[in-house]
Amino acid sequence: MTAPATIDSLRHALHAGQHAAAARDAxxxxxxxxxxxxxxxxxxxxAEAGGDRARAExxxxxLVAIAPDALWARDDLAHFLLRHGRADEAEAVARDTIALAPDAPAAHAFIGQRMIQREALVEGAWHLRTARRHLPAAEAAQLAPALGRALLRLGEPQEAAALAREALAAASASLDAATLATEAAEQSGDAAAAEAAFAHAERIAVATGRDVALLGARVLAIGARWRDALTRLDRLPDDAGGAALLLRGRLRDRAGRHEAAWRDIVAGKARLARPYDRDVVERRFAQQRAWPAALPAAPLRPDIAQPVFIMGMPRSGTTLLEQIVSAHPDIRAGGELPFVAELRAFAHRLLGTDVPLPVAVARLRIADRHHLPALFRDFYLARARQYGLDGGARLFTDKMPLNEVDAPLIRLAFPDAPLLLMRRHPLDTLVSVMAHDMTHGANCAYRLEDAAHHLAGVSDVVADYRDRLGIAPLIVRYEDLVTDPETQVARVMAAIGLPPHPAQRDFHRQSRHAPTPSHAQVREPLHARAVERWRPYAAALAPIVPVVAAALExxxxxA
Known part of the structure; x- marks a missing residue:
């Protein structure tokens, strides 16, 4: 063992910047x-300071090999890999650390933040909570903003606000915490609290040279001062950021300035654009239309809460329908659950990935595969249990947009589950999709022609399922729902198998927050202001009308 004085001398050399000498002596x-x-x-x-990454690694x-229980060594390796752009390898180290030491806080914090980046919000929040339980209060407070942001996106603004307060108590000049406090109040619809929280965030931003102008405009936009927000945004140059342009476009639309609104929306989407691979999408739709009929399905599991699937294009009214349905005391809102996409991957692995899933699924006709639909069901329900959806109500909603593309797979796992398909005027849907930043539908929402292509393709697939497989979801027209809610809610609840409940008439009074772009609208009573929203944009929409002609019909x- 090296003498402590020698080690101290080497550390002093490192701190003094004498890296070459420290490396040579070590x-x-x-x-x-x-x-x-x-x-x-x-x-x-x-070695790392001297640029010799290979030696450092x-x-x-x-070090990790000879001292496997030294968590600090594992943390050092993970952070080294992360610093050099090898995040996946760093995550593998952190996962191994948790397997060895289940209470390792640094590894949980790292895994939690990585999962949140991948949209695995529930799982990421679990790891951050675990990390915080095993950290001193000051260090736990540093993770509060990251956890709060995940919870905000999961529809928990009150808990997010509490975490923001904790973080600000520990570090009052934390812009991250002040921003979280503002966003939590904004998403709760509390304009006064949002403005107060923003005032503090703005003071921090000014002192540190940061820009929070967009957040300020968002705060003003939630209340009666939306015109003040628009006045601020009108000062922005036309080459402003994509999120700012989209917000300005929505406010200009609200003000009746439709030509300028559409210009902002298109430009904002261009700045935020992600690739939409039309060939890949068409290949998947073609494969889905080859899904075989007459396959074995899973029996019902009466011991656990069951799903109600609310399907449809983004911005078609799925959030509104979920808010109404989940106001019933026997139904819990699940939100946009990722389980069907995960089930697709799970089923493909079990059936064999040598061919596309719609081909592989025919293998269920072989006797030694007859049990697999029950595994599909249990996989989905296990994920629901992990999300806390297995108790407190007989049913829960799954409103992930575009789940209708996987309706045949859903029917294998849940042959009797209610399938509710929201349908809205395709041009209204497309205008609303264009006005918001969203990645649903393989990133179709960044260009009008891609969104129209996707909407048309999904409509064709759903029609094929109805005609060929007999999969016929209950269609709920948005326009009928907002103009004749009593009749439509009665239809929906009959399909679910429950009587309507008086609370569903006052769905907008629910304390639940819907973590989608529609969160503000579903806090209002029903109205028809969004019906025929497309008409002022008819000229811009004209080129894609032929694309969605079949869906219109x-x-x-x-049109």
Whole structure:
């Protein structure tokens, strides 16, 4: 073992910036003591500082190998990999750390934030909570904003606000925490609290040279001062950021300035654009239309809450329908659950990935595969249990947009589950899709022609399922729902198998927050202001009308 005084001297050299000398001396001493953990750590730090990444990594991996219980060594390796753009490898190290030491806070914090980046919000929040339980209060408070943001996106603005307060109590000048406090109040619809929280965030931003103008406009836009927000945004140049342009476009639309609104919406989407691979999408739709009929399905599991599937294009009214349905005391709102997409991957692995899933699924006709639909069902329900949806109500909603593309798979796992398909005038849907930043539908929402292509393709697939497989969801027209809610809610609840409940008439009074772009609208009583929203944009929409002609006809709409 190397003398403590020698180790102290080497650390002093590192702190003084004498990396070459520290590296040379550490390597010389390692020749005699190759498993000295202090020397290995110093050698790794010095090598990285000197640009020798390969040597630094070798020293860190050797350190982890000889001291597998040294969590600090594993944390050092994970952070080294992360610093050098190897996030997946860093995550693998963190996962191994948790397997070895289930209470390791740094590993939980790292995994939690990685999962949140991948939209695995529930799982990421679980890891952040675990990390916070095993950290001192000051360090736990540093994770509060990250956890709060995940909870905000999961529809928990009150808990997010509490975490913001905790973070601000620990660090009152934290812009991240002040921004979280503002967003939590904004999404709760509390304009006064949002403005107060923003005032603090703005003071921090000014002191640190940061820009929170967009957040300020969002705060004003939620209340009666939306015209003040528009006045602020009108000062922005036309080459402003995509999110700012989309907000300005929505407010200009509200003000009746439709030409300028559409210009902002198109430009904003162009700045935010993600690729839409039309060939890949068409290939998947073609494969889905080959889904075979007469396959074995899973029996009902009466011991656990069951799903109600609310399907449809984004911005077609699915959030509104979920808010109404989940106002019933026997139905819990699940929101946009990722389980069907996960089930698709799970089923494909079980059936064989050598061919597309709609081909592989025919293997269920073989007797030794007859049990697999029950596994599909249990996989989905296990994920629901992980999300806390298995108790407190007989049913829960799954309103992930475009789940209708996977309706045949859903029917294998849940042959009797209610399928509710929201349908809205395709041109109204497309205008609303264009006005918001969303990645549903393979990123179709960034260009009008891509969104129209996707809407038309989904409509064709759903029609094929109805005609060929007999899968016929209950169609709920948005226009009928907002103009004759009593009749439509009665139809929906009959399909679900429950009587309507008086609370469903006052769905907008629910304390639940809907974490979607529609969160403000579903806090209002029903109205028809969004019906025929497309008409001021008819000229801009004209080129895509032929693309969605069949969808228009199926819904009984005209353009």
């Amino acid at each position: 390597e010389r001493l390692l020749a005699a003591s190759p498993d000295d953990t202090d020397l290995l750590e110093i050698a790794a730090i010095a 070798r020293r860190l991996r050797h 199926r819904g009984g709409y005209t």
